[in-house]
Amino acid sequence: GKVSDIDTATNIGQPALSQQLAALRRANVVKTRREGKQVWYDLADDASRLCISTMEALLTDKPDPQLVMKAARSLRTSGARLVSGSGTAGFAKIL
Structure with missing residues (x-):
């Protein structure tokens, strides 16, 4: 967006x-x-989508582990490269 x-x-x-x-x-x-x-x-990439889908599923008023699993199954992450490192900023709106 x-x-x-x-x-x-x-x-x-x-x-x-x-x-x-x-x-x-x-x-x-x-x-x-x-x-x-x-x-x-x-x-x-799909690894980023999986991270966001997981956070969306967990950062709700009533987290649903099944939504996390559904998100993981819906994305093909076999070829995705996960990026790790320090100093990476993130943001979330917490209501």
Whole structure:
């Protein structure tokens, strides 16, 4: 999505969001695409999708382990390369 859409969804503010997205780019969690002045963000690969699906399933009011397993089965991660390292920033909106 566009940065403005991500900002609206997370409500963390443009400066902090830009820092978070830069860290996620450096960690190869997201990829970008430019269209004129717009920058579009997408998850980089199936490993990133699995991580996000897992967090979505766990960070709810009533976590459901079956949703985590369903997310894992729905993604083909056999060829995905997981990225590890220190200093990787992440963000979540906790209600």
